[in-house]
Amino acid sequence: MGSFDVISHCMTSVSMKDVSKYFDGGNTVANYRLNLDVADGEFLVMLGPSGCGKTTALRLIAGLEQPSDGAIYFGDERVNSRSPSDRNVAMVFQNYALYPHLTVAENIGYPLKVRGIPPDDRDRKVEEITELLHIEDQVDKKPGALSGGQRQRVALARAIVREPSVFLLDEPLSNLDAKLRQEMRIELKRLQNELDITTIYVTHNQEEAMSMADTVVVMNQGTIQQIAPPQELYKRPRTAWVARFIGSPPMNLFQGTRHNGSIDLGEAGTVELDGVMDADEAVVETANQDDASAASVLANSAQGDVAVGIRPEDLALSATQPSSGNVIEGTVDTIEPMGEYILVNISVNDQIVNAKVSEWTVSTDERVYLTFDDDDAYLYDDNGELVG
Amino acid sequence: MSLRDHIDGFTGDHKLGEDLNVDREKAIAIAVFLVPGLTLFMIFSVGPIVYSAIGSFYAWDTFTMQDFVGLDNWIRSLTDPLIIHWSNIREFQYPMGALTHNLLWVVVHVPASTFFGLALALLFADLKGRRILRSMVFAGFTVPPIVIGLVLMFIYDPQAGIFNELLRVLDQGQWVRNWTQSPQVAIYALIAGGIWVHTGFSMLLYSSALSAIDPSLIESAKVDGAGPWRRFWDIIWPLVKPVTAVVVIMGIIWVMRMFDIVYAAGGAAGGPNHAYSVLGIEVYRAAFRPEIDYGMAMVVALIQLFIVAPLALYIARMN
Incomplete structure (x- = not known):
């Protein structure tokens, strides 16, 4: 892969200070006093069993949920009340969430269209990003006609095409078969290295976490158990x-x-x-x-x-x-x-x-x-x- | 030809015969299973349609078929001011004829009930207590239309009616009138009632279409930067469009078959001087009220069928 000049970096660090999230009027505690710092360009993986609150934590960072307590900062700015688009985050959902009635090119171009980018620029960016992710042959198809791996790539393309400051991924590989998952893992890691976007990645698969992360956050029952690089996590599990x-x-x-x-x-x-x-x-x-x-x-x-x-x-x-x-x-x-x-x-x-x-x-x-x-x-x- | 070949040929034939036997058995079984359904279909659908189609070309003495008269019934019905009243249409005066009234229902009622149905479905989608709200709105549709008609009579009653009372409360007393008996506005009063009833139906279809949309699509659009308006036009509307076709066509069919509400408000005449008569009323009066004109009843019923059948067919063939 060559250099990708579309992405101009506007990197952002993310931090959570004593962030808690309750549902059902406080009866359900999804997250309890999370403290977390993600550096510029860092690849951070939240790892934990299902129901541990990792997805809720990601949604809090995305702005799809509001914290019940605590504060979330992007750089030095408190973003608690900001909408997802104001935070300039991009997210890849577990089921990809591709718009079924739009073609691949329209899906990828949608965030640009919403932002009022002229069609010519839009087409050029879509072209570059589809080449980068090797889906240039699929641009006229609807998502329903794509394989799981191709949908995954389209979802990634849609997320990175608009140069987000933070890139969020919610179990993006869990719907792929084992071989494809391995391939995408390597590609994702390489893509992240190249684009150097602050990335937060949620998974329950420790192999994914260990292989891709700069830092792993292990979560259980809504709390953070340990924050460490993969090797340290293995060498010195704190609990x-x-x-x-x-x-x-x-x-x-x-x-x-x-x-x-x-x-x-x-x-x-x-x-x-x-x-x-x-x-x-x-x-x-x-x-x-x-x-x-x-x-x-x-x-x-x-x-x-x-x-x-x-x-x-x-x-x-x-x-x-x-x-x-x-x-x-x-x-x-x-x-x-x-x-x-x-x-x-x-x-x-x-x-x-x-x-x-x-x-x-x-x-x-x-x-x-x-x-x-x-x-x-x-x-x-x-x-x-x-x-x- | 050796004996072997003979035997092979024989068994080959035998096999072929066996296949045919199997197919025949299947065909017989299929036919047997179809008999009850087809019988009912013939007696209650195809039979009357064919009977009417033939009967519409004959003169009738009450219920007895007389001579073949060609297109006589058709010409007489289509030029009857009760069906289409050209001069009144030009002056926009009611009555304009039953067919015109039906089309007016289509033009006003169908878009309005579709729009309100979608609006309520969207409004209720994320609300607490949406089930109760939906049930309340849908309840109107579960009531027999004749009862709706009677309820409308109460609502529009000049003295006790809640609608006129509302106008008085709002200091708009000059508008108070006997709504269902005022020829120039009565049809709109009835259409308003029809919209209220049918909105529940549209809302229910839209609600199920909305709940079938993957919530992550909406969230994805939010993250992509789309505001509520864009999310609606770019994501929600295209995904509920197929339901819109169903809602609109069901609405057209519902108002083309309109009878009960009009009958409850205006009797067999369809209001004062037929002011808001519809095709269903005309069929009923031609067939069962003196002077009985069976030929015309058949023609008008067939006109209704010609409008409704293609729409029904379209819905039935939709994916």
Whole structure:
């Protein structure tokens, strides 16, 4: 793709300050005290399960909903009461929302027409954008005659043709098949790089989020769980909920009780705390105490419920009991050969634990020992906050 | 030819015969299933139409068919001032003839009820309590038209009528009159009542058409920068256009068949000196009131059919 000179950048940062949204007179809380900063040209992905309020958050930014509380800023300007068109946002809807009675060219040209751009300029821009998105052959068709992928491209074209300051996408790939989704993912990312428009993208698909985002916002039950770049999200999930949400399969969490310096995991065994706490940084952030040292957090309450988290890819498996290190004991439940790795599901304390291994060394119903490095273990307190 | 070929040929023929048998069985089954419906259709639709079409070319002694008279009934009916009153039309004086009155209904009632139906549907679309409001507006259409006619008589009553009372309250006493009996305005009074009734029907069709529009299309238009007016003309109107065809044609059919409201207000004469008579009234009077003119009744009924049938056909063939 060459340079696209139609788009002249007018980049905008977006921020939400304590934004809440209630429906039904306050009975339904869609969003609660969202705080979010999106930088100029950033690709931000809101990720969460369905019903977590991510789409409502996007609609608040679009101006299709008004916040019940808090303020939304575009740059330095408060935009709470501005209409979507005043905010100069463009949005791609999950079902594309193409106007069924207009041709592809008319659909793409519509935002320009509304803005009173002369037909000649309009046609030129539509031509450029359709070439950019490889739909120049479809311009005279009605949306009903297009395939899902083509409709997707038309929706994208309509959104970017008028040089929006913020580009909003609501699950834009969820109606496509897996192969097409992968292709569009790459293309979208490239398009965003090229146009350098501030982009907010909503999805429930973590693969999409991780692969495209500069920053991922993980949401659950109307609140933000964590804001981090994809790698950090994977490396340091701040809450047990995020840990369980990110990764495929997600992190294994073992519930246990802390006894001065070690964690009792019931039948599965005991894990020495020292190692876990020494690993990584000694300084962690918790909800109540920023930058408190891990040791002091633990010292505050020498006993209590905790969860130890280990990613499936960090677990090693052996049929014989290792002499030292962190060991968890369980029984092999099922084995799923996935090709690039083998997924072993192990029953530990009536909980299924996933381990990704490269070689098939165990068999079903066998008693096995799971080992892991101190560095790979995460420790969550009884509020689900990461402490180590 | 070998024996084998004979056998092949034979079985081939046999197979062909079997196929025919299957087709025949199907055809018989289809025919059997069609019998009840077709019978009723013949007796109540095709029969009377054919009977009228033939009868319209014959002279009648009350209900007895007499001699073939060619186009006599047709010429007599179409030149009858009760059907088309040319000199009054030129002076815009009522009565102008039943056919003219019917066409006036079409020209005034149909656009008005279509417009109000769409306006109410749009107004109610995002309102709380829209179901109740819709039901209230639609209720008028569920009432038998003869009752509507009687209700209109009450509304327009010179003494007790709410319409005249309203004029008095608004200090417009000079307008107070017996609306349904004043030849030059009565037809508009009745058309106004018809519009009220039929608006409910149009509104209901438009409401369902509006609710079928994907809300994200409207939101997309908002994001694209279209204001309410543009959203209506560019998005909503094109998408409810097919329904408009149905609403308009159903409206035309409804007013071409108009009888009850006019009968309730003006009796079999269709108002004082036939001031707002319609074709339905003329058919009724020609057929059942002395002097009985069966030939004319058939002709007028066929004229109604000629106007309504193509419209009905168009609706039936719409996608």
